[in-house]
Amino acid sequence: MSLLLRLLLLIFTSRRRSRLHVLDTCVTPFRVWLNDLDVLLHMNNGRYFTILDLARVDLMMRSGLWRQLKAQRWYPVVTLETMRFHRSLELGNRYDVRTRVIGWDDKHIFIEQGFVRDNAQVALAIVRARFLKRGGGVVTTAELMQLSGVTQSSPALPEWIARWSEAEGGMVFPSASSIPGQQDASIVTRR
Numbered sequence: 001m002s003l004l005l006r007l008l009l010l011i012f013t014s015r016r017r018s019r020l021h022v023l024d025t026c027v028t029p030f031r032v033w034l035n036d037l038d039v040l041l042h043m044n045n046g047r048y049f050t051i052l053d054l055a056r057v058d059l060m061m062r063s064g065l066w067r068q069l070k071a072q073r074w075y076p077v078v079t080l081e082t083m084r085f086h087r088s089l090e091l092g093n094r095y096d097v098r099t100r101v102i103g104w105d106d107k108h109i110f111i112e113q114g115f116v117r118d119n120a121q122v123a124l125a126i127v128r129a130r131f132l133k134r135g136g137g138v139v140t141t142a143e144l145m146q147l148s149g150v151t152q153s154s155p156a157l158p159e160w161i162a163r164w165s166e167a168e169g170g171m172v173f174p175s176a177s178s179i180p181g182q183q184d185a186s187i188v189t190r191r
Contacts, residue, residue, distance in 0.1 A: 026098070043093075074132065074147075079130055086121055103154040113126075131144055
């Protein structure tokens with residue numbers, strides 16, 4: 001429920017804030033709420049990832065991309081993300097999430113999102129996303145760039161991000177037969 005409330009607040013405040021280009025840095029303000037806390041009374045690690053979702057929505061809304069995506073019936077999905085935590089956020093802390101597109105390849109958009117409190121970095125995330133079509137299929141990055149009016153080539157991605165994205169390709173779900181105590185459904189016989 002709190003996330004729905006935050007989304008509604010974001011939609012309301014995004015309309016009143018400055019317009020951005022999709023490649024601009026979007027600064028989205030937040031505050032730590034009581035239900036953001038974990039048992040150690042600092043913001044729960046999982047909540048950071050949820051807040052990132054909201055900050056990306058803010059960028060899409062303020063750049064006008066959100067409306068264009070809805071008209072095309074396209075939607076974003078996160079395919080890979082990682083975060084490094086530097087400091088804690090505690091109840092009542094005000095902080096900003098700074099979101100910017102740092103590059104793209106044929107399939108993915110790479111986004112950097114940083115949590116900043118009092119001009120100090122709290123956490124930094126890298127997110128890889130792609131866009132899908134509601135009727136089925138994948139939106140190419142070329143289609144997305146055309147929709148958003150971006151004509152320039154992608155800036156060069158840092159080498160570690162390219163390696164990070166490539167390394168994910170080796171991550172596969174195990175088959176049922178390789179999980180101890182599980183049988184492959186194709187070899188189960190009925191009595």
